[in-house]
Amino acid sequence: MKKIGFIGLGIMGSRMAANLQKKGYDLVVYNRTKEKAKHLLQNGATWATSPKEVAKETDVIITMLSTPEVVREVAIGNQGFLSSLKDNSIWLNCSTVNPSFTKEMDIISKEFRVGYLDAPVAGTKAPAENGELLFLVGGDTASVNEVSPLLTIMGKKTLHLGKVGKGAAMKMLINQLLGQSIVAFAEAMVMGEALELEKETLFNVLLNTPVVAPFISNLRQKLENSDYEANFPLKWIQKDLHLSSISAYENNVAAPNLNSTKEIFAQAKQQGYGNLDFSAVYEFLNSKK
Numbered sequence: 001m002k003k004i005g006f007i008g009l010g011i012m013g014s015r016m017a018a019n020l021q022k023k024g025y026d027l028v029v030y031n032r033t034k035e036k037a038k039h040l041l042q043n044g045a046t047w048a049t050s051p052k053e054v055a056k057e058t059d060v061i062i063t064m065l066s067t068p069e070v071v072r073e074v075a076i077g078n079q080g081f082l083s084s085l086k087d088n089s090i091w092l093n094c095s096t097v098n099p100s101f102t103k104e105m106d107i108i109s110k111e112f113r114v115g116y117l118d119a120p121v122a123g124t125k126a127p128a129e130n131g132e133l134l135f136l137v138g139g140d141t142a143s144v145n146e147v148s149p150l151l152t153i154m155g156k157k158t159l160h161l162g163k164v165g166k167g168a169a170m171k172m173l174i175n176q177l178l179g180q181s182i183v184a185f186a187e188a189m190v191m192g193e194a195l196e197l198e199k200e201t202l203f204n205v206l207l208n209t210p211v212v213a214p215f216i217s218n219l220r221q222k223l224e225n226s227d228y229e230a231n232f233p234l235k236w237i238q239k240d241l242h243l244s245s246i247s248a249y250e251n252n253v254a255a256p257n258l259n260s261t262k263e264i265f266a267q268a269k270q271q272g273y274g275n276l277d278f279s280a281v282y283e284f285l286n287s288k289k
Contacts, residue, residue, distance in 0.1 A: 013064030
């Protein structure tokens with residue numbers, strides 16, 4: 001692998017790409033906003049004017065994009081990269097998308113003689129920066145082995161879960177629980193304050209009980225100080241919950257808790273919280289007292 005293509009340089013992608021660059025990989029990068037590639041370009045990355053141009057110079061492309069619609073456009077739109085990749089190239093899709101979509105992308109990739117891996121990540125900004133992400137991978141073993149050196153640089157662990165779609169499925173479930181857990185905790189906090197319990201007492205007691213998800217302890221400072229700089233923007237967890245609801249429908253699964261949680265985040269997004277950290281759902285619920 002002489003050159004790696006990287007498309008999508010947001011909060012996560014820019015940091016993942018930087019870690020590859022630090023380990024000596026030459027990068028060809030594309031992002032809708034060139035400014036987000038500035039640091040990578042200063043350190044030797046090559047700028048491509050379109051996804052198609054990325055494909056012309058690489059045989060492994062990594063995508064870290066926001067929605068299935070964006071992934072589709074970048075892959076098979078007018079300037080999509082799939083039609084320009086060499087035979088037997090690999091597309092490593094780290095975007096969070098629903099399983100049925102990722103299976104569709106696998107079928108389309110095969111038509112272009114390109115190997116497809118779905119490899120969404122568990123982790124936010126700091127793990128991405130420190131190369132400590134957890135990769136949840138679906139796809140054939142040979143392709144996973146081929147990109148393993150890249151995954152090792154960007155992450156602390158790789159779980160190969162089986163065929164294409166299983167990585168996306170596991171990530172969907174993780175984010176479903178993430179959204180449901182923070183809403184449950186935020187509702188309890190708002191209720192506790194309404195019952196005249198002090199906020200500090202609520203944090204001290206609730207966070208030390210086994211019924212609260214462990215990750216919420218890491219959010220305490222954000223919640224206490226109303227510091228909602230985004231590690232994981234609220235609008236994206238709302239998107240992920242929506243994708244989970246699509247999967248529930250496709251698989252005839254009743255998911256009332258999922259759908260009510262999704263609508264809480266949708267309301268928060270409508271009220272202007274979308275670009276804040278997902279933990280700002282607490283602020284949103286608190287404003288409704």
